[in-house]
Amino acid sequence: MGAQGRRFQGVLIVSALARKTNNASVPKNPGLPDNFAETVDREAGRGGAAPILSWETKRERRQKYILFLEDVSVSFDGFKALDNLTLYLNEGELRCVIGPNGAGKTTMMDVITGHTRPDSGEAFFGENLNLLDKDEVFIAQSGICRKFQKPSVFESITAAQNLVLAMKAHKTVFGTLAAKLSPEDNDYLGHILSLVRLTDKADKLAGTLSHGQKQWLEIGMLLAQKPKILLLDEPVAGMTAREIDRTTELLLSLEGEHSIILVEHDMEFVRSVARTVTVLHQGTVLAEGDIDFVSSHPEVIEAYLGGA
Numbered sequence: 001m002g003a004q005g006r007r008f009q010g011v012l013i014v015s016a017l018a019r020k021t022n023n024a025s026v027p028k029n030p031g032l033p034d035n036f037a038e039t040v041d042r043e044a045g046r047g048g049a050a051p052i053l054s055w056e057t058k059r060e061r062r063q064k065y066i067l068f069l070e071d072v073s074v075s076f077d078g079f080k081a082l083d084n085l086t087l088y089l090n091e092g093e094l095r096c097v098i099g100p101n102g103a104g105k106t107t108m109m110d111v112i113t114g115h116t117r118p119d120s121g122e123a124f125f126g127e128n129l130n131l132l133d134k135d136e137v138f139i140a141q142s143g144i145c146r147k148f149q150k151p152s153v154f155e156s157i158t159a160a161q162n163l164v165l166a167m168k169a170h171k172t173v174f175g176t177l178a179a180k181l182s183p184e185d186n187d188y189l190g191h192i193l194s195l196v197r198l199t200d201k202a203d204k205l206a207g208t209l210s211h212g213q214k215q216w217l218e219i220g221m222l223l224a225q226k227p228k229i230l231l232l233d234e235p236v237a238g239m240t241a242r243e244i245d246r247t248t249e250l251l252l253s254l255e256g257e258h259s260i261i262l263v264e265h266d267m268e269f270v271r272s273v274a275r276t277v278t279v280l281h282q283g284t285v286l287a288e289g290d291i292d293f294v295s296s297h298p299e300v301i302e303a304y305l306g307g308a
Protein backbone atom coordinates (compact mmCIF):
# COMPACT_ATOMS: atom_id res chain seq x y z
CA MET A 1 0.00 0.00 0.00
CA GLY A 2 2.25 2.76 -1.30
CA ALA A 3 -0.22 5.42 -0.29
CA GLN A 4 0.04 4.48 3.39
CA GLY A 5 -0.07 7.50 5.59
CA ARG A 6 -2.04 9.70 3.24
CA ARG A 7 -5.25 10.93 4.68
CA PHE A 8 -8.58 11.09 3.00
CA GLN A 9 -10.76 14.03 3.87
CA GLY A 10 -14.25 13.34 5.04
CA VAL A 11 -13.64 9.70 5.77
CA LEU A 12 -15.75 9.77 8.89
CA ILE A 13 -19.14 9.39 7.24
CA VAL A 14 -17.99 6.63 4.97
CA SER A 15 -16.26 5.02 7.91
CA ALA A 16 -19.57 4.81 9.73
CA LEU A 17 -21.14 3.36 6.61
CA ALA A 18 -18.40 0.81 6.33
CA ARG A 19 -18.98 -0.28 9.90
CA LYS A 20 -22.65 -0.79 9.11
CA THR A 21 -21.68 -3.09 6.30
CA ASN A 22 -20.05 -5.30 8.89
CA ASN A 23 -16.67 -5.48 7.25
CA ALA A 24 -18.09 -6.13 3.82
CA SER A 25 -15.71 -5.21 1.02
CA VAL A 26 -15.92 -1.64 -0.08
CA PRO A 27 -16.25 -1.45 -3.86
CA LYS A 28 -13.86 0.82 -5.73
CA ASN A 29 -15.41 4.05 -6.86
CA PRO A 30 -13.90 5.91 -9.77
CA GLY A 31 -14.41 9.20 -7.95
CA LEU A 32 -12.33 8.12 -4.98
CA PRO A 33 -8.59 7.88 -4.48
CA ASP A 34 -6.85 4.56 -5.14
CA ASN A 35 -6.24 3.82 -1.50
CA PHE A 36 -9.82 4.50 -0.54
CA ALA A 37 -10.86 0.89 0.02
CA GLU A 38 -7.84 0.26 2.23
CA THR A 39 -8.53 3.44 4.12
CA VAL A 40 -12.06 2.29 4.79
CA ASP A 41 -10.77 -1.14 5.75
CA ARG A 42 -8.73 0.55 8.43
CA GLU A 43 -11.66 2.65 9.49
CA ALA A 44 -14.00 -0.33 9.59
CA GLY A 45 -12.04 -1.95 12.35
CA ARG A 46 -10.06 -4.28 10.16
CA GLY A 47 -7.36 -1.72 10.13
CA GLY A 48 -6.17 -2.20 13.69
CA ALA A 49 -5.45 1.37 14.58
CA ALA A 50 -8.39 3.41 15.71
CA PRO A 51 -10.10 5.59 13.13
CA ILE A 52 -8.12 8.53 11.81
CA LEU A 53 -10.46 11.45 11.46
CA SER A 54 -9.58 14.04 8.92
CA TRP A 55 -9.77 16.89 11.41
CA GLU A 56 -7.81 15.06 14.08
CA THR A 57 -4.53 16.84 14.63
CA LYS A 58 -1.18 15.13 14.89
CA ARG A 59 -1.02 16.23 18.49
CA GLU A 60 -4.33 14.49 19.21
CA ARG A 61 -3.03 11.29 17.61
CA ARG A 62 0.11 11.51 19.69
CA GLN A 63 -2.05 11.85 22.78
CA LYS A 64 -4.08 8.83 21.76
CA TYR A 65 -1.27 6.34 21.12
CA ILE A 66 1.68 5.29 23.17
CA LEU A 67 3.71 4.95 19.99
CA PHE A 68 3.23 7.11 16.93
CA LEU A 69 5.11 6.57 13.68
CA GLU A 70 4.03 8.61 10.67
CA ASP A 71 5.48 8.50 7.17
CA VAL A 72 8.84 7.21 8.32
CA SER A 73 11.37 6.57 5.56
CA VAL A 74 14.86 5.13 5.88
CA SER A 75 17.26 4.71 2.95
CA PHE A 76 20.48 2.79 2.77
CA ASP A 77 22.52 3.91 -0.25
CA GLY A 78 19.37 4.85 -2.09
CA PHE A 79 17.51 1.65 -1.16
CA LYS A 80 14.35 2.37 0.80
CA ALA A 81 14.27 0.03 3.80
CA LEU A 82 11.28 1.96 5.18
CA ASP A 83 9.00 3.77 2.81
CA ASN A 84 6.51 6.12 4.45
CA LEU A 85 5.78 3.68 7.23
CA THR A 86 2.87 4.66 9.47
CA LEU A 87 2.05 2.65 12.56
CA TYR A 88 0.25 3.48 15.80
CA LEU A 89 0.35 1.41 18.96
CA ASN A 90 -2.29 1.64 21.67
CA GLU A 91 -1.29 1.55 25.29
CA GLY A 92 -1.41 -2.02 26.60
CA GLU A 93 -1.69 -3.48 23.11
CA LEU A 94 0.09 -6.60 21.90
CA ARG A 95 0.80 -5.98 18.21
CA CYS A 96 2.27 -8.58 15.91
CA VAL A 97 4.33 -7.41 12.96
CA ILE A 98 4.95 -9.90 10.20
CA GLY A 99 6.36 -9.73 6.71
CA PRO A 100 8.91 -11.30 4.40
CA ASN A 101 12.65 -11.09 4.93
CA GLY A 102 13.87 -7.60 4.22
CA ALA A 103 10.42 -6.03 4.73
CA GLY A 104 11.84 -3.52 7.20
CA LYS A 105 10.71 -5.01 10.53
CA THR A 106 14.08 -4.74 12.24
CA THR A 107 14.72 -1.34 10.68
CA MET A 108 11.42 -0.16 12.18
CA MET A 109 12.63 -1.29 15.62
CA ASP A 110 15.96 0.44 14.95
CA VAL A 111 14.11 3.70 14.36
CA ILE A 112 11.96 3.32 17.48
CA THR A 113 14.99 2.65 19.67
CA GLY A 114 17.06 5.51 18.22
CA HIS A 115 19.56 3.18 16.56
CA THR A 116 18.72 4.45 13.08
CA ARG A 117 17.72 7.97 12.15
CA PRO A 118 15.11 8.14 9.39
CA ASP A 119 15.45 10.45 6.39
CA SER A 120 11.94 11.74 6.98
CA GLY A 121 8.85 11.14 9.05
CA GLU A 122 7.92 11.42 12.70
CA ALA A 123 8.21 9.08 15.66
CA PHE A 124 6.85 9.87 19.10
CA PHE A 125 6.67 7.92 22.33
CA GLY A 126 3.58 9.27 24.03
CA GLU A 127 2.53 12.78 23.30
CA ASN A 128 5.80 14.58 23.74
CA LEU A 129 8.83 12.36 23.52
CA ASN A 130 10.22 12.87 20.04
CA LEU A 131 12.18 9.68 19.38
CA LEU A 132 14.04 11.26 16.51
CA ASP A 133 15.99 13.67 18.63
CA LYS A 134 16.89 11.29 21.46
CA ASP A 135 19.72 8.80 21.65
CA GLU A 136 19.45 5.06 22.31
CA VAL A 137 20.35 5.28 25.99
CA PHE A 138 17.81 8.00 26.69
CA ILE A 139 15.09 6.09 24.84
CA ALA A 140 15.86 2.86 26.70
CA GLN A 141 15.82 4.68 30.03
CA SER A 142 12.52 6.28 29.09
CA GLY A 143 10.90 2.87 28.92
CA ILE A 144 11.31 1.36 25.46
CA CYS A 145 13.13 -1.95 25.83
CA ARG A 146 14.15 -4.25 23.06
CA LYS A 147 14.93 -7.92 22.83
CA PHE A 148 17.05 -9.09 19.93
CA GLN A 149 16.54 -12.51 18.41
CA LYS A 150 19.53 -14.17 20.05
CA PRO A 151 19.27 -14.44 23.84
CA SER A 152 21.92 -12.36 25.55
CA VAL A 153 21.98 -13.29 29.22
CA PHE A 154 25.00 -13.43 31.53
CA GLU A 155 25.67 -17.17 31.52
CA SER A 156 28.01 -17.32 34.49
CA ILE A 157 25.59 -15.92 37.04
CA THR A 158 22.23 -17.28 38.14
CA ALA A 159 18.87 -16.54 36.56
CA ALA A 160 17.85 -14.46 39.58
CA GLN A 161 21.11 -12.51 39.49
CA ASN A 162 20.52 -11.69 35.84
CA LEU A 163 17.17 -10.22 36.81
CA VAL A 164 18.65 -8.26 39.72
CA LEU A 165 21.25 -6.76 37.40
CA ALA A 166 18.54 -5.69 35.04
CA MET A 167 16.44 -4.03 37.71
CA LYS A 168 16.76 -0.31 37.32
CA ALA A 169 18.13 0.48 40.74
CA HIS A 170 20.97 -1.97 40.33
CA LYS A 171 21.68 -1.40 36.68
CA THR A 172 24.94 0.41 37.05
CA VAL A 173 26.48 -1.48 39.93
CA PHE A 174 27.76 -4.97 39.27
CA GLY A 175 29.23 -5.07 42.78
CA THR A 176 25.85 -4.83 44.42
CA LEU A 177 24.75 -8.25 43.30
CA ALA A 178 25.31 -9.43 46.83
CA ALA A 179 23.60 -6.39 48.33
CA LYS A 180 20.23 -6.96 49.89
CA LEU A 181 17.21 -6.17 47.79
CA SER A 182 14.49 -4.05 49.31
CA PRO A 183 11.35 -6.06 50.19
CA GLU A 184 9.58 -4.41 47.24
CA ASP A 185 12.36 -5.34 44.81
CA ASN A 186 12.39 -8.84 46.22
CA ASP A 187 8.66 -9.19 45.66
CA TYR A 188 9.02 -7.87 42.13
CA LEU A 189 11.85 -10.30 41.46
CA GLY A 190 9.64 -13.18 42.63
CA HIS A 191 6.82 -11.89 40.45
CA ILE A 192 9.02 -11.78 37.34
CA LEU A 193 10.49 -15.22 38.03
CA SER A 194 7.00 -16.62 38.23
CA LEU A 195 5.84 -14.71 35.13
CA VAL A 196 8.70 -16.10 33.07
CA ARG A 197 8.29 -19.56 34.57
CA LEU A 198 11.73 -19.67 36.11
CA THR A 199 10.93 -19.74 39.82
CA ASP A 200 12.44 -23.19 40.22
CA LYS A 201 15.49 -22.18 38.15
CA ALA A 202 16.20 -18.96 40.06
CA ASP A 203 19.47 -20.26 41.49
CA LYS A 204 20.65 -22.10 38.40
CA LEU A 205 23.43 -20.60 36.34
CA ALA A 206 21.89 -18.97 33.30
CA GLY A 207 24.32 -20.84 31.10
CA THR A 208 22.70 -24.13 32.10
CA LEU A 209 19.20 -23.07 31.02
CA SER A 210 17.62 -24.33 27.81
CA HIS A 211 17.42 -22.00 24.81
CA GLY A 212 13.73 -21.31 25.54
CA GLN A 213 14.42 -20.63 29.21
CA LYS A 214 17.15 -18.18 28.24
CA GLN A 215 14.66 -16.39 25.99
CA TRP A 216 12.21 -16.15 28.90
CA LEU A 217 14.97 -14.94 31.18
CA GLU A 218 15.80 -12.19 28.75
CA ILE A 219 12.14 -11.19 28.56
CA GLY A 220 12.24 -11.18 32.37
CA MET A 221 15.30 -8.91 32.25
CA LEU A 222 13.34 -6.47 30.14
CA LEU A 223 10.37 -6.67 32.51
CA ALA A 224 12.72 -5.98 35.41
CA GLN A 225 13.27 -2.54 33.91
CA LYS A 226 9.52 -1.92 34.10
CA PRO A 227 9.29 -0.93 30.44
CA LYS A 228 6.34 0.85 28.91
CA ILE A 229 6.97 -0.58 25.45
CA LEU A 230 8.56 -3.95 24.76
CA LEU A 231 9.97 -4.72 21.33
CA LEU A 232 10.47 -8.43 20.77
CA ASP A 233 12.23 -9.70 17.66
CA GLU A 234 11.35 -13.34 16.96
CA PRO A 235 11.24 -14.52 20.58
CA VAL A 236 10.11 -18.08 19.78
CA ALA A 237 12.73 -18.85 17.13
CA GLY A 238 14.37 -22.14 18.08
CA MET A 239 11.88 -22.98 20.84
CA THR A 240 10.18 -26.35 21.27
CA ALA A 241 6.41 -26.56 20.72
CA ARG A 242 5.85 -26.71 24.47
CA GLU A 243 8.08 -23.69 25.06
CA ILE A 244 6.17 -21.79 22.37
CA ASP A 245 2.89 -22.59 24.14
CA ARG A 246 4.28 -21.27 27.40
CA THR A 247 5.57 -18.15 25.67
CA THR A 248 2.07 -17.57 24.31
CA GLU A 249 0.72 -17.72 27.88
CA LEU A 250 3.49 -15.41 29.05
CA LEU A 251 2.83 -12.76 26.41
CA LEU A 252 -0.92 -12.91 26.87
CA SER A 253 -0.41 -12.41 30.60
CA LEU A 254 1.52 -9.18 29.85
CA GLU A 255 -1.22 -7.79 27.64
CA GLY A 256 -2.82 -4.71 29.13
CA GLU A 257 0.13 -3.97 31.40
CA HIS A 258 2.76 -3.49 28.73
CA SER A 259 2.54 -2.30 25.17
CA ILE A 260 4.27 -4.84 22.98
CA ILE A 261 5.45 -5.03 19.39
CA LEU A 262 6.22 -8.60 18.48
CA VAL A 263 8.01 -9.39 15.24
CA GLU A 264 7.55 -13.02 14.33
CA HIS A 265 7.63 -15.40 11.37
CA ASP A 266 5.96 -18.35 13.12
CA MET A 267 2.37 -17.93 11.92
CA GLU A 268 0.92 -20.52 14.28
CA PHE A 269 2.36 -18.58 17.18
CA VAL A 270 1.16 -15.28 15.71
CA ARG A 271 -2.32 -16.74 15.42
CA SER A 272 -2.24 -17.77 19.08
CA VAL A 273 -1.27 -14.34 20.42
CA ALA A 274 -2.38 -11.85 17.82
CA ARG A 275 -5.08 -9.28 18.20
CA THR A 276 -4.00 -6.86 15.50
CA VAL A 277 -1.42 -7.90 12.95
CA THR A 278 0.53 -5.43 10.82
CA VAL A 279 2.03 -6.82 7.63
CA LEU A 280 5.10 -5.02 6.36
CA HIS A 281 6.30 -5.36 2.80
CA GLN A 282 8.96 -3.30 1.07
CA GLY A 283 9.19 -0.94 4.00
CA THR A 284 5.54 -0.05 4.26
CA VAL A 285 2.27 -1.43 5.64
CA LEU A 286 0.68 -3.84 3.22
CA ALA A 287 -2.27 -4.73 5.44
CA GLU A 288 -3.34 -4.36 9.02
CA GLY A 289 -6.14 -6.05 10.90
CA ASP A 290 -7.04 -9.22 12.72
CA ILE A 291 -5.31 -12.46 11.85
CA ASP A 292 -8.16 -13.75 9.69
CA PHE A 293 -8.24 -10.51 7.72
CA VAL A 294 -4.50 -10.39 7.01
CA SER A 295 -4.12 -14.11 6.38
CA SER A 296 -6.84 -14.04 3.73
CA HIS A 297 -5.65 -10.76 2.19
CA PRO A 298 -4.66 -11.52 -1.42
CA GLU A 299 -1.64 -9.20 -1.44
CA VAL A 300 -0.39 -10.64 1.85
CA ILE A 301 -0.76 -14.16 0.50
CA GLU A 302 1.13 -13.20 -2.60
CA ALA A 303 3.90 -11.27 -0.87
CA TYR A 304 4.38 -13.41 2.20
CA LEU A 305 2.15 -16.29 3.15
CA GLY A 306 1.91 -17.92 -0.24
CA GLY A 307 5.58 -18.78 -0.27
CA ALA A 308 5.72 -19.76 3.42
Ligand SMILES: Nc1ncnc2c1ncn2[C@@H]1O[C@H](COP(=O)(O)OP(=O)(O)OP(=O)(O)O)[C@@H](O)[C@H]1O
Pocket residue numbers: 076080081099100101102103104105106107108
Ligand atom coordinates in the same frame (compact mmCIF):
# COMPACT_ATOMS: atom_id res chain seq x y z
N1 LIG B 1 22.65 -1.09 7.78
C1 LIG B 1 22.13 -1.41 6.60
N2 LIG B 1 22.77 -1.11 5.44
C2 LIG B 1 22.25 -1.42 4.24
N3 LIG B 1 21.07 -2.06 4.08
C3 LIG B 1 20.40 -2.40 5.19
C4 LIG B 1 20.88 -2.10 6.50
N4 LIG B 1 19.98 -2.57 7.41
C5 LIG B 1 18.98 -3.12 6.69
N5 LIG B 1 19.24 -3.03 5.38
C6 LIG B 1 18.36 -3.49 4.30
O1 LIG B 1 17.07 -2.97 4.54
C7 LIG B 1 16.07 -3.92 4.24
C8 LIG B 1 15.21 -4.16 5.43
O2 LIG B 1 15.95 -4.92 6.38
P1 LIG B 1 15.37 -5.39 7.76
O3 LIG B 1 16.49 -6.04 8.49
O4 LIG B 1 14.70 -4.26 8.43
O5 LIG B 1 14.29 -6.45 7.31
P2 LIG B 1 13.44 -7.48 8.22
O6 LIG B 1 12.01 -7.27 7.86
O7 LIG B 1 13.82 -7.33 9.64
O8 LIG B 1 13.90 -8.88 7.63
P3 LIG B 1 14.07 -10.30 8.39
O9 LIG B 1 12.71 -10.94 8.42
O10 LIG B 1 15.00 -11.04 7.46
O11 LIG B 1 14.67 -10.07 9.74
C9 LIG B 1 16.80 -5.18 3.76
O12 LIG B 1 16.83 -5.16 2.35
C10 LIG B 1 18.20 -5.00 4.32
O13 LIG B 1 19.16 -5.63 3.50
Ligand SMILES: [Mg+2]
Pocket residue numbers: 105106107
Ligand atom coordinates in the same frame (compact mmCIF):
# COMPACT_ATOMS: atom_id res chain seq x y z
MG1 LIG C 1 14.71 -8.59 11.05
